[in-house]
Amino acid sequence: MNKMEEKKYSVPALDKGFDILEYLVEQKKPLSQSEIAKGIGRKPNDIYRVLVNLEARGYLNKDNASGRYQVAFKLYNLSRNISPIDEVRQCALPLMEDLAVSIGQSCHLAMLYQSQTMVMVQARSHSPISININEGCLFSTLQSTSGKVLLANSNQAVQQMLLNRDDDFNSMSKTQQQSLYNELNDIKHCGFISGENQLSHGIYEFSTLVGQPDGKVIAALTVSSLQSIWDKSDITFLTDTTLDTARLITQQLGNYP
Numbered sequence: 001m002n003k004m005e006e007k008k009y010s011v012p013a014l015d016k017g018f019d020i021l022e023y024l025v026e027q028k029k030p031l032s033q034s035e036i037a038k039g040i041g042r043k044p045n046d047i048y049r050v051l052v053n054l055e056a057r058g059y060l061n062k063d064n065a066s067g068r069y070q071v072a073f074k075l076y077n078l079s080r081n082i083s084p085i086d087e088v089r090q091c092a093l094p095l096m097e098d099l100a101v102s103i104g105q106s107c108h109l110a111m112l113y114q115s116q117t118m119v120m121v122q123a124r125s126h127s128p129i130s131i132n133i134n135e136g137c138l139f140s141t142l143q144s145t146s147g148k149v150l151l152a153n154s155n156q157a158v159q160q161m162l163l164n165r166d167d168d169f170n171s172m173s174k175t176q177q178q179s180l181y182n183e184l185n186d187i188k189h190c191g192f193i194s195g196e197n198q199l200s201h202g203i204y205e206f207s208t209l210v211g212q213p214d215g216k217v218i219a220a221l222t223v224s225s226l227q228s229i230w231d232k233s234d235i236t237f238l239t240d241t242t243l244d245t246a247r248l249i250t251q252q253l254g255n256y257p
Helices: 001-006 012-025 033-039 044-056 073-082 085-103 145-153 156-164 174-190 229-233 235-253
Strands: 060-062 068-070 107-113 116-123 138-142 192-196 203-210 217-226
Touching: 012 033, 012 044, 012 060, 012 068, 012 192, 044 060, 060 107, 068 145, 073 116, 085 107, 085 116, 085 235, 107 145, 138 145, 145 156, 145 174, 145 192, 145 203, 145 217, 174 192, 203 235, 217 235
Parallel strands: none
Antiparallel strands: 060 068, 107 116, 107 217, 116 138, 192 203, 203 217
16 A cells, blocks of 8 residues: 555544554553653643553553553453454363373473563473473573574574574574574574573473464473483483474464464
C-alpha cells in the first residue's frame, strides 16, 4: 500500500488507540494522559476520548488516585489466545513427564524470549537426586545449552539480531566469532548438543531441537544432571530417548513449528 492509499484508508481514532497501546506496552509503567500524549507526539486533548474508550473496553486500567493509565490484562489474554506457546506447553508436558520417568532425570523445554532463553515448562524427576530448573528462568542465549540449540536453529536474520545484541559476542575477536558460527553450524547439522553447562560447574546437559530448523516456532528440550550421575548413566539410552521425545513433540505440534 502506497502513501496515498494509507492516507485514504486512515482511521485517526484507531491510529491513536494503537499508538497509545504500543507506547504503554513499551514503557512498562503507568503513565498520565500528558505523558502518553508527549510520548506519541500528540496533544493531551487529542487522546482523551480514545483513553476513555480504551478504558471502557477493558484494554486500559486507570488509577483513580493518580490518574495514570496502564495496559490491562485483557490485552495479555488476547495475545495468549493467538500465541502458539500454550499449544507447545500443553503438547510437550505429558511427553516430557514420560521422558523424566524413563531416564530418571528432570527435563525442561526452553524458547527464545526477548533475546534471552526462557524455561517454558519443566518435568520433574522422581529420583532422589536430580536437577530442577524452574519455569520462567531466563538464561543467556549464547552461554546456555538450550540457548545454543535455539540460536543454531533460528533463521539467519533472527540469529544475527540475537548475536548483535549479545555483549559477550561483541567482545569476541573475529576469530572467536567465526569459531562460534562454526559451532552453531555443527549443532544445526547434528540437531543436538551435549556437554558441561557453561553457567554451572558440575552439571552436564543434553539438548535437542523441537520443531524444524529455521521454523517460526522452535524450542529446545534439555536434560540436566549432575556430572557424577551422568557418568553412571546409560548415555545412549538417555540421548536416544530424549531425541525420540523431541520428535514426538514436533509431530504432535503439526504446523506450529
